[in-house]
Amino acid sequence: MLLFFFIIYSQDEIDDAVKLLLSLKVTYKTATGQEYKADSPPTDFTPISNSPDNVEGDDFVDPWTVQTSNAKGVDYDKLIVRFGSSKIDKDLINRIERITGHKPHHFLRRGIFFSHRDMNQILDAYEQKKPFYLYTGRGPSSEAMHVGHLIPFMFTKWLQETFNVPLVIQMTDDEKYLWKDLTIEKAYQYAIENIKDIIACGFDINKTFIFSDFSYMGTSLGFYKNIVKVQKHVTFNQVKGIFGFTDSDCIGKISFPAIQAAPSFSSSFPEIFNNRKDIQCLIPCAIDQDPYFRMTRDVAPRIGFPKPALLHSVFFPALQGAQTKMSASDPNSSIFLTDTPKQIKTKINKHAFSGGKDTVEEHRQYGGNCDVDVSYMYLTFFLEDDDRLEQIKQAYTSGALLTGELKKVLIETLQPLIAAHQQRRKQITDEMVKEFMTPRKLAFDY
Amino acid sequence: MLLFFFIIYSQDEIDDAVKLLLSLKVTYKTATGQEYKADSPPTDFTPISNSPDNVEGDDFVDPWTVQTSNAKGVDYDKLIVRFGSSKIDKDLINRIERITGHKPHHFLRRGIFFSHRDMNQILDAYEQKKPFYLYTGRGPSSEAMHVGHLIPFMFTKWLQETFNVPLVIQMTDDEKYLWKDLTIEKAYQYAIENIKDIIACGFDINKTFIFSDFSYMGTSLGFYKNIVKVQKHVTFNQVKGIFGFTDSDCIGKISFPAIQAAPSFSSSFPEIFNNRKDIQCLIPCAIDQDPYFRMTRDVAPRIGFPKPALLHSVFFPALQGAQTKMSASDPNSSIFLTDTPKQIKTKINKHAFSGGKDTVEEHRQYGGNCDVDVSYMYLTFFLEDDDRLEQIKQAYTSGALLTGELKKVLIETLQPLIAAHQQRRKQITDEMVKEFMTPRKLAFDY
Numbered sequence: 001m002l003l004f005f006f007i008i009y010s011q012d013e014i015d016d017a018v019k020l021l022l023s024l025k026v027t028y029k030t031a032t033g034q035e036y037k038a039d040s041p042p043t044d045f046t047p048i049s050n051s052p053d054n055v056e057g058d059d060f061v062d063p064w065t066v067q068t069s070n071a072k073g074v075d076y077d078k079l080i081v082r083f084g085s086s087k088i089d090k091d092l093i094n095r096i097e098r099i100t101g102h103k104p105h106h107f108l109r110r111g112i113f114f115s116h117r118d119m120n121q122i123l124d125a126y127e128q129k130k131p132f133y134l135y136t137g138r139g140p141s142s143e144a145m146h147v148g149h150l151i152p153f154m155f156t157k158w159l160q161e162t163f164n165v166p167l168v169i170q171m172t173d174d175e176k177y178l179w180k181d182l183t184i185e186k187a188y189q190y191a192i193e194n195i196k197d198i199i200a201c202g203f204d205i206n207k208t209f210i211f212s213d214f215s216y217m218g219t220s221l222g223f224y225k226n227i228v229k230v231q232k233h234v235t236f237n238q239v240k241g242i243f244g245f246t247d248s249d250c251i252g253k254i255s256f257p258a259i260q261a262a263p264s265f266s267s268s269f270p271e272i273f274n275n276r277k278d279i280q281c282l283i284p285c286a287i288d289q290d291p292y293f294r295m296t297r298d299v300a301p302r303i304g305f306p307k308p309a310l311l312h313s314v315f316f317p318a319l320q321g322a323q324t325k326m327s328a329s330d331p332n333s334s335i336f337l338t339d340t341p342k343q344i345k346t347k348i349n350k351h352a353f354s355g356g357k358d359t360v361e362e363h364r365q366y367g368g369n370c371d372v373d374v375s376y377m378y379l380t381f382f383l384e385d386d387d388r389l390e391q392i393k394q395a396y397t398s399g400a401l402l403t404g405e406l407k408k409v410l411i412e413t414l415q416p417l418i419a420a421h422q423q424r425r426k427q428i429t430d431e432m433v434k435e436f437m438t439p440r441k442l443a444f445d446y
Numbered sequence: 447m448l449l450f451f452f453i454i455y456s457q458d459e460i461d462d463a464v465k466l467l468l469s470l471k472v473t474y475k476t477a478t479g480q481e482y483k484a485d486s487p488p489t490d491f492t493p494i495s496n497s498p499d500n501v502e503g504d505d506f507v508d509p510w511t512v513q514t515s516n517a518k519g520v521d522y523d524k525l526i527v528r529f530g531s532s533k534i535d536k537d538l539i540n541r542i543e544r545i546t547g548h549k550p551h552h553f554l555r556r557g558i559f560f561s562h563r564d565m566n567q568i569l570d571a572y573e574q575k576k577p578f579y580l581y582t583g584r585g586p587s588s589e590a591m592h593v594g595h596l597i598p599f600m601f602t603k604w605l606q607e608t609f610n611v612p613l614v615i616q617m618t619d620d621e622k623y624l625w626k627d628l629t630i631e632k633a634y635q636y637a638i639e640n641i642k643d644i645i646a647c648g649f650d651i652n653k654t655f656i657f658s659d660f661s662y663m664g665t666s667l668g669f670y671k672n673i674v675k676v677q678k679h680v681t682f683n684q685v686k687g688i689f690g691f692t693d694s695d696c697i698g699k700i701s702f703p704a705i706q707a708a709p710s711f712s713s714s715f716p717e718i719f720n721n722r723k724d725i726q727c728l729i730p731c732a733i734d735q736d737p738y739f740r741m742t743r744d745v746a747p748r749i750g751f752p753k754p755a756l757l758h759s760v761f762f763p764a765l766q767g768a769q770t771k772m773s774a775s776d777p778n779s780s781i782f783l784t785d786t787p788k789q790i791k792t793k794i795n796k797h798a799f800s801g802g803k804d805t806v807e808e809h810r811q812y813g814g815n816c817d818v819d820v821s822y823m824y825l826t827f828f829l830e831d832d833d834r835l836e837q838i839k840q841a842y843t844s845g846a847l848l849t850g851e852l853k854k855v856l857i858e859t860l861q862p863l864i865a866a867h868q869q870r871r872k873q874i875t876d877e878m879v880k881e882f883m884t885p886r887k888l889a890f891d892y
Contacts, residue, residue, distance in 0.1 A: 174674050184671050217663060217670040224663040224670075225630050228620050231698030236682065239697055251685055252677030255701035 062244065063288050064179070066315050071353075071372040073322035076114055076287075076314055083290055085115045085312060092119060096162075099127055105158045107313065110380050113155060115287060115312035117297070122282050122309045126163060131446065132280045133273075134159055135263050135308070137170035138198070140190035140212075141180060145197045146334035147414065148316025148326065150421075151381060153201045155313070156284050160207060166272055166442045167208045169198060170263050174213040178252040188214055195433055197337055200425035203436075206443040209272060210436045213259055219439055222270040223262055229303045230258035234295060242291045260289075261296040264308035271439040274446040280306040287312035317377050321353035337422070341415045348375065348407050348414075355396075356403035367399035368406070375403075375410040382413050508690065509734050510625070512761050517799075517818040519768035522560055522733075522760055529736055531561045531758060538565060542608075545573055551604045553759065556826050559601060561733060561758035563743070568728050568755045572609060577892065578726045579719075580605055581709050581754070583616035584644070586636035586658075587626060591643045592780035593860065594762025594772065596867075597827060599647045601759070602730050606653060612718055612888045613654045615644060616709050620659040624698040634660050641879055643783055646871040649882075652889040655718060656882045659705055665885055668716040669708055675749045676704035680741060688737045706735075707742040710754035717885040720892040726752040733758035763823050767799035783868070787861045794821060794853050794860075802842075802849035813845035814852070821849075821856040828859050 059074045060067040068074045080087055088111070093104050107113045125132050136156045138149065160167050171191040177184050191212040198210065216223055236254060239245050245254050262268045266279035273279050283293060290312060297307040318324040318333045326333045332351050335344055355373030357363035370376040370393050383389050392409060395401035505520045506513040514520045526533055534557070539550050553559045571578050582602045584595065606613050617637040623630050637658040644656065662669055682700060685691050691700050708714045712725035719725050729739055736758060743753040764770040764779045772779045778797050781790055801819030803809035816822040816839050829835050838855060841847035 174670075177674060178678050184675070214671055214674075215667070218667040219664065221661070221664040224620075225660055228623060228660075228698055229630070231701065232624050232696050234697050235694050236691075236697060236700055237693045240693065245682075247683045247686065248681050250678050251680050251682060251701045251704065252674055254682055255677065255697045258697065 061288050063291060066288050068323050071321055071323055073317060074315060079287060080115050083115070083287070083294070085117050085287075085290065085310070086119075088114055088116050088119070088311070092116070095120075095123055099123060100162050102162045105155060105162075106384055106386065107151070107155050107158075107381075109386065111314070112151070112381060113284065113311050113313045116310055117293075118307065118309035119282075119311060122280065125280060130280075131165070131444070132163075132282055132309075133165050133266065134163075134167040135170070135281050135283050136167070136285055137172060137260070137263070138194055139172045139175050140187060140194045141176050141182075142329075143190055143193045144331075144336050144338060145194055146326065146336045147378075147382070147418070148334055149197075150201065150337075151313055151316055152284055152286065153198055153203075155311075157201050157203060159282070159284060159311075160204065165207070166444055167203065168263055168269060168272070169195075169203075169208065169210040170260070171195060171210065171212040172256075172260060174217075174252075174259060175256055177214075178250065178256060184214060188212055192433060195436065196425055196428045197421070199428050199432060199436060200421055202424070204443075205432065205435060208436060209269065209439065209442065211439070212437070215437065216439070220268070220270070222275075223268045226262040226265050226268045226303075227258045230261045230296070230299050231255055233299045233302050234258065238295070242295055257292055257295055260292045261299065264293065264296045264300070265305045267305070269439070272442050272444075274441075276446050277305060279446070281308040282311065283308050284311045285313070286315060288315070316381065317374055319347060319351040319353065319374055321372065321374060322377070324353075335414055335418070337418060337425075339418060341419065344414050344418060345411050348411050349404075352378075352407060352410070354403045354407075356406075357399075360402060363402060364399045368396045368401070368403060370396055373403075373406070375407050378410050379413060382417060383409070507734050509737060512734055514769050517767055517769055519763060520761060522557075525733060526561050529561070529733070529740070531563050531733075531736065531756070532565075534560055534562050534565070534757070538562070541566070541569055545569060546608050548608045551601060551608075552830050552832065553597070553601050553604075553827075555832065557760070558597070558827060559730065559757050559759045562756055563739075564753065564755035565728075565757060568726065571726060576726075577611070577890070578609075578728055578755075579611050579712065580609075580613040581616070581727050581729050582613070582731055583618060583706070583709070584640055585618045585621050586633060586640045587622050587628075588775075589636055589639045590777075590782050590784060591640055592772065592782045593824075593828070593864070594780055595643075596647065596783075597759055597762055598730055598732065599644055599649075601757075603647050603649060605728070605730060605757075606650065611653070612890050613649065614709055614715060614718070615641075615649075615654065615656040616706070617641060617656065617658040618706060620663075620698075620705060621702055623660075624696065624702060630660060634658055638879060641882065642871055642874045643867075645874050645878060645882060646867055648870070650889075651878065651882060654882060655715065655885065655888065657885070658883070661883065662885070666714070666716070668721075669714045672708040672711050672714045672749075673704045676707045676742070676745050677701055679745045679748050680704065684741065688741055703738055703741055706738045707745065710739065710742045710746070711751045713751070715885070718888050718890075720887075722892050723751060725892070727754040728757065729754050730757045731759070732761060734761070762827065763820055765793060765797040765799065765820055767818065767820060768823070770799075781860055781864070783864060783871075785864060787865065790860050790864060791857050794857050795850075798824075798853060798856070800849045800853075802852075803845075806848060809848060810845045814842045814847070814849065816842055819849075819852070821853050824856050825859060828863060829855070 059079070061074065061079060066074065088108065093108050096108070097104050122132055134156055136152050156167060171194060173187040173191040176182055176190065177187045195210050234257065239254055239257055243257065264281045264283065265277065266273040266281065267275065267277035290310065293308055293310055300307040318326040320333065324333065332347060335347060339347070353372070353374040355369035355371065355376065357366055357368065373396070376393065376396060379389060379392065392401060392406065396406050505525070507520065507525060512520065534554065539554050542554070543550050568578055580602055582598050602613060617640060619633040619637040622628055622636065623633045641656050680703065685700055685703055689703065710727045710729065711723065712719040712727065713721065713723035736756065739754055739756055746753040762772070764772040766779065770779065778793060781793060785793070799818070799820040801815035801817065801822065803812055803814065819842070822839065822842060825835060825838065838847060838852065842852050
């Protein structure tokens, strides 16, 4: 057909069309990181860089850096638009409640898990009694974990109990070795210490597999194969676009995204899933990890695997305020899981950024600002009682509740929570760690 | 001290010096692929590209392509200069004979293994009764191996017998999956078929470990750690310089060089070397593999391991001549290990490029040219008797021996050699393959 119409064009028109086509191909390559091929539809792969055009206000979000100049924290509505994910809305939360018969976790009710990809697919599968599994992880950059690190695990535990599904937890000790000034031995040791804190969150040993990359790689017949499959289908151009890697980065960093991608595929765990490769995965994580899984979702259909679904959480603020970077090397930037009741009290009283007014008189008159008050923010994470939280908000906003009193509520919430964690952690034996870390059949049949 | 002298320079001189310094830093980065850092000596890392400046004549050599327009083959003396390796000279060959008490292999006597790195270090170690081990490998790109593929294995077998040392053989099935249009299953199946041919070369099962990357990765506690160590110490800039990778290459290819590097370090085989990381490695390979090991030798001291030593062979010519690419998909480009006596005869008579003259009369008068005659070249590889080879050369050069007669010698050399190989291969059982591929203690104590 084309030839038929061709003859009615002049040579100039043809030249112009060819030029346009060539320029479109260049545009296509710039946008997708892939060469244009006729009859080959573009994948749904969307590289989202943090280049000035893409940074909303002063927010910057990638797996290594989260920055905002706003005391209320990152603008998550804008992040959803930028990342192309979906908001967890009332309808979705209601559906979860309806089909599981469980009251939605307060992280859902309060928008702490606020964004998702394909969660409705997971719920469809659940309704149809099709299996799925959970995957989350942690980069063990130090021995010390703080309360913010508990968020994904507390929520994952709830998901596991609510849906009764297997869970895999990846400790990226290889990532930490590549990115930090750490030996492999140290990174692995951190992984083991962190695993004890994770187990202390209360995961079911019969339904949970926890692995360090360094140790699992040498015992799994499925993991490395899936890593190489992903690595064959992602170019340097693509990871450059997604993660901002440069030519000076080591080849370990450049290929690492495939290692975080691979646990999204059930065949990475042949012992658990009986070599099935069709079991979908749901990943609860902080939204800074989304770039890894955007990449994973792009690759999945091309290597014959289902795309993982995602549930994204907001970031946990530093004691000093949402615009401050939390740092494991600064013990005052958060409450650590090893803190004593006295340390918790002192840290909160001394360092927790307050939305209160400068004097008691002013505070009584104008009230405090919960949107920027870190003690209040922390309570939204850890105080489960919705009514009490609402009372506190009203009282603080009206000025009836003083900053010192608000801090006291937080202290009295965190002290027993952390003491109980420490009690549970003490009971974790090396044998339990070993059992959690053994590739094995879990309490599910496939 | 610098500051003291600084004041005697004019502003212009300072500006010029700064410009010079900046340009030197750029030159440094271009040459080394690394940022210049004061007080940090450059590593001995020499990226050697095949850019026009570096290509001698029309020779092009990298791990995926060997090209020359010269019927005599690649100019190996120039390659030694370009790669910065050392010639295997009479002195070295004599030293090998003296300290081992074995007559040097005809591949050494005839310059088929012609280049080395640090072979004298290995001989020093041998004299001091310090252990070392051999490492060689193969990329299993098809089921069919040809006689040229035997060269490194025939020589490695001789080295193993002569020095009585352990040997590890890597099958890079992951590489073939990444570079070719192959499934992982197919690449692994090729690896197993190739392993049978390798075992049929006569390796000692008590002293030899053969592994496929896909299967060993999932059973070794040392391999992946060493891979990541290498990957942390090599940048994309460096692999770009050495291997010519581009931004459009997949991240699997970009990180693969570390996987070929890791077996150079004894701690990649904790089962064999009892977790020792100080045992040096000697790698016999065709010289196109040298880029991998230049990279490895650069990284080794930075991660606390000894540099591997190397012995480099020339390339095996295609039947059609040294300037023709051999191809597993063209059954007529070489003699395959599965060929029947009749196929061998037909292929050599029909396809082996001849250095003889057009007519018998001319040939008798002017003689043939052994330098370009493929049948003669093949005899240098497979006819062990030096005297007979020399007689043949003289007779062919003088014109006394006709092309058909020369081909007959080759046919009668290869037919029994391949028949014997086929006989030995038939006796390789699946159990033997499994035993060779099991990570285990070999017949050596560390």
